[in-house]
Amino acid sequence: MPFTTRLASFADPDDAAAVHEVRRVVFIEEQKVPESLEIDGLDAECVHALAFDEAGEPIGTARLMPHGRIGRVAVLASWRKRGVGAAMMRILLEEADRRGFEEIELHAQTWTIGFYETLGFKVAGEEFLEAEIPHRRMVRRRGISRD
Numbered sequence: 001m002p003f004t005t006r007l008a009s010f011a012d013p014d015d016a017a018a019v020h021e022v023r024r025v026v027f028i029e030e031q032k033v034p035e036s037l038e039i040d041g042l043d044a045e046c047v048h049a050l051a052f053d054e055a056g057e058p059i060g061t062a063r064l065m066p067h068g069r070i071g072r073v074a075v076l077a078s079w080r081k082r083g084v085g086a087a088m089m090r091i092l093l094e095e096a097d098r099r100g101f102e103e104i105e106l107h108a109q110t111w112t113i114g115f116y117e118t119l120g121f122k123v124a125g126e127e128f129l130e131a132e133i134p135h136r137r138m139v140r141r142r143g144i145s146r147d
């Protein structure tokens, strides 16, 4: 099934609502992350990616923070493993290149390391807990694609 992706901003209330809706389903409902951790007040400073189905309903989101960290990467369960996550990551990585970051980092839930490796990220550091979920720090040098 086809989908589209684009950059988004919290300056647009419809985009902000779409981001929150996907993250509520994936992080708060599915992964049981407390709402107080999910909504951290940093979204207005970030550039976001959104993915939509053919009907225009949001199916995925991710964000790039001003200091070069990507996070809050989420795809609705029914849309996973169809390239939605990778497509959103690619437009955020292009944006990161435009902004001149030499290195992009993220905190990957350990079970998703393989996903980020397909996009050129490498594990950098030991496992740690965030929202009680095991994570590893990963980094990607500018312009690097998958090995």
Ligand SMILES: CC(C)(COP(=O)(O)OP(=O)(O)OC[C@H]1O[C@@H](n2cnc3c(N)ncnc32)[C@H](O)[C@@H]1OP(=O)(O)O)[C@@H](O)C(=O)NCCC(=O)NCCS
Pocket (backbone or CB within 6 Å): 026, 072, 073, 074, 075, 076, 079, 080, 081, 082, 083, 084, 085, 086, 087, 107, 108, 109, 111, 112, 113, 114, 115, 116, 118
């Ligand atoms: C992680 C997540 C964003 C991946 O999104 P997705 O749309 O399913 O990923 P894609 O279909 O674009 O996958 C891209 C590549 O990564 C691989 N991949 C996807 N999920 C993977 C996983 N959990 N482990 C290993 N590889 C994975 C795919 O097989 C694909 O490989 P290919 O290019 O060789 O075909 C999605 O599973 C998700 O939203 N999970 C719940 C929220 C979450 O945990 N987010 C991460 C927070 S760090």
